[in-house]
Amino acid sequence: MPCHFPATPVRPPCLQCGFPTRATEGHDVNKRRKNGLYGEPSAELSALMRTGWADTEQRDLRPIEQAPYTARRRAALSARFPGERIVVPSGNLKIRSNDAHYPFRPFSGYVHLTGNQARGCALVLEPRVDGGHDAYCYQLPRDDRDSNEFWTGDTSEFWMGRRHSLAEAEQLLGLPCRDVRGAAGELAAATAVPTRIVRGHDAVLEAALPTDEERDAELEEALGDLRLVKDEWEIGQMRLAVDSTVRGFTDCVSELSRAVATSERWIEGTFFRRARLEGNDVGYGSICAAGDHATIMHWTHNDGPVRPGELLLLDAGVETRTLYTADVTRTLPVSGTFTPVQRKVYDAVHEAQEAGIAAVKPGAHYRDFHEAAQRHLAERLVEWGFIDGPADRAYELGLQRRFSIAGTGHMLGLDVHDCAAARNDGYVDAVLEPGMVLTVEPGLYFQADDLSVPEEYRGIGVRIEDDILVTADGCENLSAGLPRSADDVESWMRDIAG
Numbered sequence: 001m002p003c004h005f006p007a008t009p010v011r012p013p014c015l016q017c018g019f020p021t022r023a024t025e026g027h028d029v030n031k032r033r034k035n036g037l038y039g040e041p042s043a044e045l046s047a048l049m050r051t052g053w054a055d056t057e058q059r060d061l062r063p064i065e066q067a068p069y070t071a072r073r074r075a076a077l078s079a080r081f082p083g084e085r086i087v088v089p090s091g092n093l094k095i096r097s098n099d100a101h102y103p104f105r106p107f108s109g110y111v112h113l114t115g116n117q118a119r120g121c122a123l124v125l126e127p128r129v130d131g132g133h134d135a136y137c138y139q140l141p142r143d144d145r146d147s148n149e150f151w152t153g154d155t156s157e158f159w160m161g162r163r164h165s166l167a168e169a170e171q172l173l174g175l176p177c178r179d180v181r182g183a184a185g186e187l188a189a190a191t192a193v194p195t196r197i198v199r200g201h202d203a204v205l206e207a208a209l210p211t212d213e214e215r216d217a218e219l220e221e222a223l224g225d226l227r228l229v230k231d232e233w234e235i236g237q238m239r240l241a242v243d244s245t246v247r248g249f250t251d252c253v254s255e256l257s258r259a260v261a262t263s264e265r266w267i268e269g270t271f272f273r274r275a276r277l278e279g280n281d282v283g284y285g286s287i288c289a290a291g292d293h294a295t296i297m298h299w300t301h302n303d304g305p306v307r308p309g310e311l312l313l314l315d316a317g318v319e320t321r322t323l324y325t326a327d328v329t330r331t332l333p334v335s336g337t338f339t340p341v342q343r344k345v346y347d348a349v350h351e352a353q354e355a356g357i358a359a360v361k362p363g364a365h366y367r368d369f370h371e372a373a374q375r376h377l378a379e380r381l382v383e384w385g386f387i388d389g390p391a392d393r394a395y396e397l398g399l400q401r402r403f404s405i406a407g408t409g410h411m412l413g414l415d416v417h418d419c420a421a422a423r424n425d426g427y428v429d430a431v432l433e434p435g436m437v438l439t440v441e442p443g444l445y446f447q448a449d450d451l452s453v454p455e456e457y458r459g460i461g462v463r464i465e466d467d468i469l470v471t472a473d474g475c476e477n478l479s480a481g482l483p484r485s486a487d488d489v490e491s492w493m494r495d496i497a498g
Contacts, residue, residue: 086125089202108414109223138180184208224422229435237324244318245326248274283325287315294461329465352376370408441465
């Protein structure tokens with residue numbers, strides 16, 4: 001990570017600029033670039049670079065709007081682990097190839113507790129004698145203009161952009177902030193304090209803190225549990241994500257003719273443009289699956305042809321600038337009209353989704369919507385002669401899964417498969433509560449080489465997915481702005497096409 005410098009002054013050159021650099025995240029300090037254009041900067045250049053800079057400290061910042069909510073979340077986490085130190089890292093840069101990094105995206109548990117999106121950070125809850133905790137945040141401060149590193153290091157501000165100073169971060173987050181370059185030593189020095197850390201996000205901190213793997217896993221479970229029920233601010237972010245996603249789907253339908261002339265990549269790029277314009281990014285790799293690619297659950301190559309007469313399965317979601325994501329799927333006839341067989345399959349999936357959504361309400365079991373949708377699909381498959389009945393027996397044996405494969409939904413929030421580390425008794429075996437947000441997404445997928453179904457069904461894949469908020473008296477379909485029935489889809493596409 002960028003804040004832990006090597007003890008030796010001997011530093012390899014930066015892979016981009018050729019200057020010696022610090023050991024930061026993303027750097028292989030043993031790798032030396034043979035073709036760097038520059039060597040060590042001259043003393044005169046170093047002196048020139050260190051002078052003449054304006055004071056850019058921002059002194060009138062206001063707290064981020066989620067600060068009151070993150071404080072409550074930290075208090076809830078504190079109550080789970082009295083007397084123990086909790087360490088939640090944000091994560092570091094990862095190499096994509098050679099010296100190029102992936103765009104940084106922080107650990108969702110850290111974002112949930114701080115609202116911060118910076119790399120190389122760590123939230124610490126330090127136990128007090130009264131059983132509570134004092135919270136503070138380790139962060140990477142601004143680059144010191146008294147050394148060459150502020151302009152030579154490939155993860156410095158000159159290369160990657162201005163960071164907030166510690167004082168600025170304190171104003172924004174409502175948390176005391178410390179220099180993360182001392183984090184490992186400071187935390188390791190307090191050996192008498194029982195500590196838990198979320199593993200897999202900061203190797204340096206993990207090495208400095210001898211913790212128990214099982215206890216650390218319990219901490220990650222607790223972070224998942226905390227996110228199961230969204231607060232009002234989070235629900236507002238989910239609405240923003242879904243609304244942008246609806247506009248992204250409309251964009252894609254309006255440009256279907258361009259996709260027919262090119263490939264699935266046109267659809268992917270069209271939706272990505274909306275995601276970057278109104279949000280941070282896509283919340284996951286968009287699935288733009290035309291023809292028999294629609295039968296592949298996670299088709300993300302998005303490099304196939306888009307042909308009139310076939311279906312396009314579009315599964316995509318905008319991630320807001322606060323990192324909450326939507327997750328919506330529509331299956332669209334490329335020519336604007338379903339064929340009779342396509343409509344038959346589509347209607348069966350739509351009916352199954354209707355049954356699933358009707359089962360989402362407070363007090364219902366989480367599994368109820370899945371069972372309602374899957375039972376309906378089993379009935380249709382038995383009716384069509386694709387699996388042996390009766391339907392109840394087929395469902396109990398899971399026979400419908402030959403054509404349905406996946407579960408019918410999942411929690412949604414900061415991650416597309418949100419709360420994945422949460423305990424089963426709080427998730428799949430839980431009772432639904434107001435504030436939970438989940439997807440309902442049944443599907444039927446008839447593989448192109450499946451000889452067990454008539455030829456006209458082969459290569460047809462249909463999924464319909466909506467983002468559902470559990471309310472006090474039932475549920476709300478957040479993505480209702482997109483049509484779902486076959487008739488409404490065709491009408492919507494005609495309207496867009498003019």
